[in-house]
Amino acid sequence: MKLSIQHTTRYDYSEEVRLNPHILRLRPRSTSRQKVEHYSMEVHPEPVHTVTIDAIDDSLCHRLYFVGYTSYLEIVTQSLVRADPSLVPEDLHLFSTIAILPLIYPDTIFRALMPFLERVDASEVVVEYAQSVAESTRYATDAFLIELARRINREFKQIYREQGWPMDPSDTLRLKEGSCRDLAWLFLACCRYFGIASRFVSGYVFDEVRIGDGGELHAWVEVYLLGYGWVGYDPSYACQAGDRHIKLCAGVVPQLCAPVDGTFMGGPSSKSSLTTRVIIRPAVAGGGI
Numbered sequence: 001m002k003l004s005i006q007h008t009t010r011y012d013y014s015e016e017v018r019l020n021p022h023i024l025r026l027r028p029r030s031t032s033r034q035k036v037e038h039y040s041m042e043v044h045p046e047p048v049h050t051v052t053i054d055a056i057d058d059s060l061c062h063r064l065y066f067v068g069y070t071s072y073l074e075i076v077t078q079s080l081v082r083a084d085p086s087l088v089p090e091d092l093h094l095f096s097t098i099a100i101l102p103l104i105y106p107d108t109i110f111r112a113l114m115p116f117l118e119r120v121d122a123s124e125v126v127v128e129y130a131q132s133v134a135e136s137t138r139y140a141t142d143a144f145l146i147e148l149a150r151r152i153n154r155e156f157k158q159i160y161r162e163q164g165w166p167m168d169p170s171d172t173l174r175l176k177e178g179s180c181r182d183l184a185w186l187f188l189a190c191c192r193y194f195g196i197a198s199r200f201v202s203g204y205v206f207d208e209v210r211i212g213d214g215g216e217l218h219a220w221v222e223v224y225l226l227g228y229g230w231v232g233y234d235p236s237y238a239c240q241a242g243d244r245h246i247k248l249c250a251g252v253v254p255q256l257c258a259p260v261d262g263t264f265m266g267g268p269s270s271k272s273s274l275t276t277r278v279i280i281r282p283a284v285a286g287g288g289i
Contacts, residue, residue, distance in 0.1 A: 001082070001083055001206075001243040001244065001282065002037075002080065002081070002082045002083075002282065002283040003080075003081050003082075003083065003206055003215075003246060003280055003281070003282060003283060004078075004079070004080055004280070004281050004282075004283045005028070005077075005078065005079040005080075005081065005204060005215065005246065005278065005279070005280050006076070006077070006078050006277075006278070006279045006280075007026060007075075007076070007077045007078075007079075007204075007217075007276070007277070007278045007279075008074070008075070008076050008276065008277045008278075009026075009074070009075045009076075009259070009260055009274070009275075009276050010072065010073070010074045010075075010274070010275045010276070011072060011073040011074075011272050011273070011274055012071065012072050012272065012273050012275075013070070013071050013072065013264065013266065013270060013271070013272050014266075014269070014270055014271040014272070015071070015266055015267060015269075015270055016069040016070060016071050016266070017069065017070065017071075017264040017265060017266035017270055018066070018068070018069055018070075018264060018265045018266070019066040019070060019073060019262065019264050020066075020262055020263045020264060020265065021063055021064060021065050021066075021262065022063070022064045022066075022073075022260060022261065022262030023061055023062070023063050023064075023258075023260075023261040023262065024041070024061060024062040024063075024064065024075065024259070024260055024261075025055070025059065025061050025202065025248055025249045025257065025258065025259050025260075025261070026041065026062075026075065026077045026248060026259055026260070027039050027041075027059070027060050027061075027062070027077070027079070027248070028079050028081050028203070028204075028246050028247065028248055029057075029058075029059045029060075029247050029248065029249065031247065032229075033083065033084040034081060034082070034083045034084070034246065034247060035081065035082045035083075036079065036080070036081050037080045037081065037082060038078070038079065038080035039077070039078070039079050039080075040077065040078045040079075041062065041075065041076070041077045042075070042076045042077075043064060043073075043074070043075050043076075044072075044073075044074045045066065045068070045070045045073070047064040047065055047066050048065055048066060048067050049064075049065040050062055050063070050064055050065075051063045051065075055249060055256075056251065056252075056256060057199075057249055057250045057251060057256075059248065059249040059250070061249075064262075075260065079246075080283055081246050083242070083243040083244070083245065083246060084242075084243055085242045085243045086231075086232070086239070086240035086241060086242035086243075087228065087231060087240060099141055100139045100140060100141065101134055101139040101140075101141055101144060101194040101195070101196075102194045102195035103141055103194060103195045103196045103197075104195065105195075105197070105224075105226065106226075109226070113197040113224055115252045116192075116197040116198055116199050116224065116252055117192055117195060117197050118192065118252075119189070119192050119193060120169065120185070120188065120189045120192060120253075121168055121169040121170055121189045122193060123169075123170040125170050125173050125174070126169050126170055126173065126186075126189050126190065126193065127193060129173060129190060130148075130189075130190035130193045130194060133147055133148045133151055133190065134194060141196070141225070144194070145191070145196075145223060145233055146233070146240070148187060148190055148191070148233075148235070149187065149233050149234065149235045149237075149238050149239065149240075150238045152183050152186060152187055152235035152238075153183075153235055153236065153237065153238035154238070155176065156172070156176055156177055156178055156183060157176060157177035157178075158177070158178070158179070158180070158183070158236060159177050159178065159179055160179060161179040161181075161182075162274065162276070163274060165181075165254055165255065166178075166179075166181040166182045166184070166185035166219075166254050167182045167185070169185055169186040169189040169190075172185070172186045173186065179219075180218050180219045180220070180236045181200075181219035181254060183235040183236055184200060184201070184219045184220050184221050184234075184235060184236070185200065185254065186235070187221050187233065187235045188200060188221045191221065191223055196223050196224075197223065197224040198221055198222065198223045198224075199221070199222050199230070199250045199251060199252055200219065200221060200250065200251055200252070200253065200254045200256075200257055201219060201220050201221060201222050201232060201241070201247055201249075201250045201257070202217070202218075202219055202247075202248050202249055202250070202251075202254075202257035202258070202259060203217075203218055203219075203220075203245060203246050203247040203248045203249075204216065204217060204218055204245070204246040204248070204278060204280060205218035205234075205236075205237070205244055205245055205246075206244040206245075206246070206280045207244065213277060213278060213279040213280070214279060214280040214281055215278045215279065215280025216278050217259060217276065217278060218234075218236070218245070219236075219254075219257075220232055220233060220234035220235070220236070220241050220245065221233050221234075221235075222241070222250055230250070232245060232247075246280075
């Protein structure tokens with residue numbers, strides 16, 4: 001599927017402020033399943049210097065430098081991306097490397113994946129939840145992953161929360177609700193408990209039925225499976241990440257995946273307000289943005 005994406009991010013400040021350097025993670029990644037055919041970015045006020053950098057996950061980020069004072073910051077990006085469907089779940093049975101939980105990687109791969117194996121919340125309630133899913137799937141890795149996505153989707157109320165880092169997984173379990181990033185962080189915590197290397201993903205999802213403009217910023221999880229590499233799972237939609245998921249970046253923690261990361265300097269009462277709009281449409285065959 002080829003998708004056209006327009007993303008507008010605007011910060012308005014209660015008084016004129018000075019902008020510190022900002023990092024933007026808004027360029028979709030080119031991967032084995034996702035190809036970026038076009039990308040453009042406009043920033044107002046115009047930065048005096050822009051540096052394109054390779055992030056930890058090899059995605060491209062932009063670091064912006066500003067001078068002077070401003071009452072707003074607006075960022076508009078446009079992308080044209082072709083994404084492939086997800087793996088067919090039955091395909092995960094093709095290789096004997098899909099093992100029984102807890103997952104054990106060969107030593108060399110294990111060393112490379114160590115940051116993605118660090119537990120984020122090993123509280124009793126999280127452990128019990130992960131174990132209950134594993135028991136219901138007889139500890140089969142492939143079955144555990146899809147059932148975990150389905151259970152979270154079925155058992156938790158999904159809410160919209162525009163700002164803030166994900167809640168602790170134990171809090172999400174207690175409240176029985178969460179935003180897409182809260183549900184993704186819970187999914188990741190359960191995976192890492194069973195030794196499945198996992199990373200947090202920030203991107204877009206295309207859903208012309210549920211979302212007014214066809215798309216929104218979204219979060220899900222990728223797990224590392226021998227023989228397949230990084231495979232995405234989305235508990236908000238109870239599915240593997242596929243051609244309706246457009247990845248921006250991935251990280252060992254959500255803080256490395258913020259689409260816009262920066263601060264400002266103003267008076268003691270200075271405040272900011274954020275408005276965003278994401279418009280996603282299927283691209284016309286042979287056409288551009």
